[in-house]
Amino acid sequence: MKKFLTIGTALAGLAFSVAGAAAADTKPAVLYDLGGRFDKSFNEAAYTGAEKFKEDTGIEYRDFEIQNDSQREQALRNFAKRGMNPIVAIGFSQANAVEKVAKEFPDTQFAIVDMVVDLPNVRSILFKEHEGSYIVGMLAAMASETGKVGFVGGMDIPLIRKFACGYKQGVMAANPNAEVFENMTGTTGAAWNDPVKGGELAKSQFDRGADVVYHAAGGTGIGVLQAAADAGKLGIGVDSNQNGLHPGSVLSSMLKRVDIAVYQAFEDAENDTWSSGFEVLGLQEGGVDWALDDNNAELVTDEMKAKVEEATQKIISGEIVVHDYMSDESCPN
Amino acid sequence: MSAGQLPRWVDYGLIPFLNLVAAFLVSGLVVILIGENPLDAVKVLIWGSVGYAEGFGFTLFYATNFIFTGLAVAVAFHAGLFNIGGEGQAYIGGLGVAFACLALDQYVPWYVILPFAIVGSAVAGAAWAFIPAWLQAKRGSHVVITTIMFNYISFSLMVYLLANVLKKPGSMQPETRTFEEAGRLPFLNDLFPSFGFGYAPVNLSLFVALAACVLVWLLIWRTKLGYEIRSFGANATAAVYAGISPVRTIIITMLISGGLAGMMAINEIMGSQHRLLIDFVTGYGFVGIAVALMGRAHPVGIILASILFGMLYQGGAELSFEMPNITRDMIIVIQGLVILFAGALEHMFRPTIVRLFTPSRALAAKEA
Numbered sequence: 001m002k003k004f005l006t007i008g009t010a011l012a013g014l015a016f017s018v019a020g021a022a023a024a025d026t027k028p029a030v031l032y033d034l035g036g037r038f039d040k041s042f043n044e045a046a047y048t049g050a051e052k053f054k055e056d057t058g059i060e061y062r063d064f065e066i067q068n069d070s071q072r073e074q075a076l077r078n079f080a081k082r083g084m085n086p087i088v089a090i091g092f093s094q095a096n097a098v099e100k101v102a103k104e105f106p107d108t109q110f111a112i113v114d115m116v117v118d119l120p121n122v123r124s125i126l127f128k129e130h131e132g133s134y135i136v137g138m139l140a141a142m143a144s145e146t147g148k149v150g151f152v153g154g155m156d157i158p159l160i161r162k163f164a165c166g167y168k169q170g171v172m173a174a175n176p177n178a179e180v181f182e183n184m185t186g187t188t189g190a191a192w193n194d195p196v197k198g199g200e201l202a203k204s205q206f207d208r209g210a211d212v213v214y215h216a217a218g219g220t221g222i223g224v225l226q227a228a229a230d231a232g233k234l235g236i237g238v239d240s241n242q243n244g245l246h247p248g249s250v251l252s253s254m255l256k257r258v259d260i261a262v263y264q265a266f267e268d269a270e271n272d273t274w275s276s277g278f279e280v281l282g283l284q285e286g287g288v289d290w291a292l293d294d295n296n297a298e299l300v301t302d303e304m305k306a307k308v309e310e311a312t313q314k315i316i317s318g319e320i321v322v323h324d325y326m327s328d329e330s331c332p333n
Numbered sequence: 334m335s336a337g338q339l340p341r342w343v344d345y346g347l348i349p350f351l352n353l354v355a356a357f358l359v360s361g362l363v364v365i366l367i368g369e370n371p372l373d374a375v376k377v378l379i380w381g382s383v384g385y386a387e388g389f390g391f392t393l394f395y396a397t398n399f400i401f402t403g404l405a406v407a408v409a410f411h412a413g414l415f416n417i418g419g420e421g422q423a424y425i426g427g428l429g430v431a432f433a434c435l436a437l438d439q440y441v442p443w444y445v446i447l448p449f450a451i452v453g454s455a456v457a458g459a460a461w462a463f464i465p466a467w468l469q470a471k472r473g474s475h476v477v478i479t480t481i482m483f484n485y486i487s488f489s490l491m492v493y494l495l496a497n498v499l500k501k502p503g504s505m506q507p508e509t510r511t512f513e514e515a516g517r518l519p520f521l522n523d524l525f526p527s528f529g530f531g532y533a534p535v536n537l538s539l540f541v542a543l544a545a546c547v548l549v550w551l552l553i554w555r556t557k558l559g560y561e562i563r564s565f566g567a568n569a570t571a572a573v574y575a576g577i578s579p580v581r582t583i584i585i586t587m588l589i590s591g592g593l594a595g596m597m598a599i600n601e602i603m604g605s606q607h608r609l610l611i612d613f614v615t616g617y618g619f620v621g622i623a624v625a626l627m628g629r630a631h632p633v634g635i636i637l638a639s640i641l642f643g644m645l646y647q648g649g650a651e652l653s654f655e656m657p658n659i660t661r662d663m664i665i666v667i668q669g670l671v672i673l674f675a676g677a678l679e680h681m682f683r684p685t686i687v688r689l690f691t692p693s694r695a696l697a698a699k700e701a
């Protein structure tokens with residue numbers, strides 16, 4: 001058995017530029033961003049993936065929530081020193097810390113979500129949020145009776161503009177005369193966890209005539225969806241499947257499968273199939289998607305479903321190219 | 334029951350110590366409640382913050398931040414002003430540091446840039462404090478309200494600048510480019526390798542902070558301006574009667590206070606992160622209030638309180654790393670208890686202690 005393992009490791013080492021640690025040594029770790037483990041959104045998705053891995057394999061993992069920027073490097077180094085492997089860092093803010101620490105520990109595998117770190121032992125996982133947002137944008141425009149839809153973002157940073165830009169394109173594709181209202185919640189980390197303000201922003205958009213509102217604002221979005229349910233309008237969830245929060249009032253959710261990315265990273269290390277480099281997850285790879293389940297089945301008509309499925313196919317085939325805000329830092333129209 | 338009735342070591346040493354013990358006892362109860370051993374927790378906390386050189390380096394790094402923001406609050410205290418805008422002033426101070434480093438790091442070494450960074454951060458921080466100061470002095474708008482509002486304005490301004498103006502093109506991160514080698518302050522580990530600070534980001538700005546402590550002491554207790562500030566703080570009406578201009582005192586004090594808060598950015602931006610990034614202040618400005626309260630607005634007290642809070646930050650991180658049950662929110666609870674006992678409940682033990690010490694002192698006075 002041991003011999004097989006050794007051969008396996010050697011093969012893996014040949015097949016991939018980075019030799020994986022033997023399976024028995026897998027000690028995965030997750031480092032969350034400032035939002036923290038239970039932010040109801042992005043970081044929590046990572047937590048979900050890690051928990052699922054623990055459930056499936058029985059392998060324990062470590063995680064850490066940072067309190068300030070100086071702790072990023074410190075925590076990564078602490079993990080690496082203790083032989084944790086692989087180490088998954090969540091969020092674009094971790095990039096500089098990952099770059100530094102990954103150089104110091106060339107035998108440890110790192111992964112970073114939402115950012116590129118170009119090192120032989122780092123897997124960079126990016127999502128095509130614009131594609132998923134485009135699809136829910138189409139849904140929003142088709143479900144809207146007023147021709148006005150809303151978007152509530154967390155903070156006015158490039159990542160959220162990427163969501164907003166994809167959404168707008170989807171809305172316009174389904175209804176060229178539609179109007180999109182766009183609001184950002186705040187300018188500090190609190191913007192990702194301010195449901196009251198999120199609800200108020202959604203209400204103000206409803207007052208201006210919107211009847212569907214999409215949020216990309218983490219925990220703030222809970223308030224957005226609540227306001228939509230209270231007002232008898234429709235909300236659209238983000239990151240994880242939020243359809244069940246208010247059944248019948250959440251049109252759909254734009255899924256950003258950070259949980260799968262984390263699970264995959266852990267599993268690859270476990271199975272010695274780790275690969276470094278870029279991983280860009282879009283509609284084609286199932287990295288982004290829209291949620292359809294019992295909770296919103298009645299809201300999505302067959303016609304809507306057919307249209308977004310057609311669009312999905314066209315995006316995958318390349319017939320429709322959703323403009324990525326990050327490519328030139330501007331959004332058409 | 335004023336401070337004058339007690340020997341200074343009691344006022345500055347024993348009372349803060351008792352407050353601290355009380356805070357830790359209550360924290361211990363909370364630790365028991367979540368099912369961990371409080372003694373182990375204290376051990377990890379102390380070991381993680383002062384037990385080994387690298388940990389101590391982190392403690393000193395955090396302490397450097399707190400010294401700046403603590404001094405900022407303390408200077409304003411002496412004039413009876415409550416500057417809770419340290420958070421925003423430090424954030425804007427980062428702009429001053431970043432401009433100095435971005436403009437000069439390709440041409441001159443760090444020791445040439447440092448004075449520019451110091452002046453830049455101080456001017457930027459002071460500028461951010463100027464409007465609240467002017468409004469207080471001329472219009473009577475309370476600085477507590479205006480400085481906290483200016484915090485929010487600074488957050489918005491910085492997110493706008495970083496996301497639109499200063500960002501590297503094509504990057505997802507709202508931050509400036511990383512400074513060249515010349516734009517970075519040397520780490521103490523590189524200057525004194527024998528101390529073994531390892532990867533701790535403690536850097537030369539610790540000495541800038543200590544120099545600031547000496548200068549603040551000289552300013553407050555050894556200059557005419559300091560006398561005016563203290564007089565104005567002790568009794569504004571009497572100070573005006575004595576010919577001290579309230580407008581001038583308020584504005585100058587707030588400018589100094591804002592400048593000190595702004596200088597915190599030297600440690601974070603030029604000393605550690607080597608780039609300007611969003612949210613780098615993460616509460617250091619607010620903790621400065623607690624530091625100034627605990628340190629009795631005296632530079633020596635502020636240094637000690639800063640080290641204590643540095644220990645809580647670094648030891649706390651170590652604690653939540655070693656004991657995953659103790660989350661970072663628990664660490665904030667412990668910090669909150671320290672602030673509660675040291676600041677808000679400061680007078681809880683004082684009457685008893687005054688009673689304990691008064692008879693002997695009265696007796697001594699009679700004999701003399």
